Amino acid sequence: MRSRQGLVVYALTILLVGCISHSPSVPNGQGKAVDNYMNLAKGYIQEGYIEKAVKPLNRALEIEPRSSDVHGMLGLVYQLQGETRLAEKSFKKALSYNSGAAEVRNNYGAFLFSRGRLDDAYREFSKAAENIDYEKRSRAYENMGVVAHKQGNLVSAQAHFEKSLRLNSNLPRARLELATVLHKSGDYGKAWAHYLMFAKQARQNSQSLWLGVQLARVNGDKNAAASYGLQLERLFPGSKELQAYRSLVRHE
Structure with missing residues (x-):
């Protein structure tokens, strides 16, 4: 799935984190x-003015040069x-x-x-997930699953995605990846259940619709398979997933 190629990992949305810790020495x-x-x-x-963000962060570091939050941002x-x-x-x-800064590690x-650098990334995600107080542990486990999946380790990937969903059931990416x-892995019934929740x-998107076609067919839901196929035709006319779907239908 394309989401594994460009790990979303929420690194940029984490910029919106609200709670900032300060050194006791800072008034x-x-x-x-x-x-x-x-x-x-x-x-x-x-607002998209990325270059302007450096100056205020450097000003913040003039006040608190050892701030993990500022250096992380x-x-x-x-x-x-x-x-x-x-x-x-x-x-x-x-x-x-601050070696325990789980947000920064993620x-x-x-x-x-x-x-x-997949092995290094996995290590950092693992350390973030180890922090029981980290309020986004589910994201860290989700990211561990993405890395394991990309490395071809389906057993570990499944375990990580299931853990992330136990912590937070509202993670569509983890649901789709799972x-x-x-x-x-050939567990089509369970895959179909998670796909429907996703x-x-x-x-x-085109990748998820193509997966839906395949899972619907193998689980005997011809109407759903046809519906997903029509959505591919309508929404993603130039996609490789539509080509795969057309090839599948032609060879029936």
């Missing part, structure tokens, strides 16, 4: 200034700019100041995944 007034600079940087990012900003060396340096510095894992893994939670 409340200065801590508030750091928060304001970070919020200003977030606003620039949301700076890593995301550099990643958005394509400055991979600076991004990794910022992520590492953030973790050197984001760093996303960065490593984008660089094709359906894909189960389909590959279809209620998220908008379809």
Whole structure:
């Protein structure tokens, strides 16, 4: 599935994290200034002015140079700019100041995944998931599943996706990935059940519709298979999934 090629990993949405921790040595007034600079940087990012986000973050670091949160956000900003060396340096510095920063580890894992460093990414996601207090543990397990799936380890991928869904049942990506893994493993009934739940939670794309066609057919639901096929025809006329569907129908 294409989602495995470009791991969503929520690294950018995490920029909206609200709770920022400050060093005890930073007075409340200065801590508030750091928060304001970070919020200003977030606003620039949301508006698409990525280059402008660096300055307020550097101002925040002038006040609190050992802030893991600020260095972690700076890593995301550099990643958005394509400055991979600076991004990794910022992520590492953030973790050197707070090795338990699960949010930063999850984001760093996303960065490593984008660089094709799957083993390193898996390690960071695992460390994030180990933090029982991390409020997005489900995302970390989901990301572990994506890496395991890309590496061809279906058993581990299934376990990670199931864990993520136990923690948060409203994860359509994990639901779809799990359906894909189960389909590959030959557990068609269970795959179909998860796929139907996914279809209620998220908008379809060409890859998910093609999976739906295959699962509907193998589970004997001809009407659903035809419906998904029609959606492929209507919504994704130039897709490779539509070509595969047409080839399947022609050879019946």
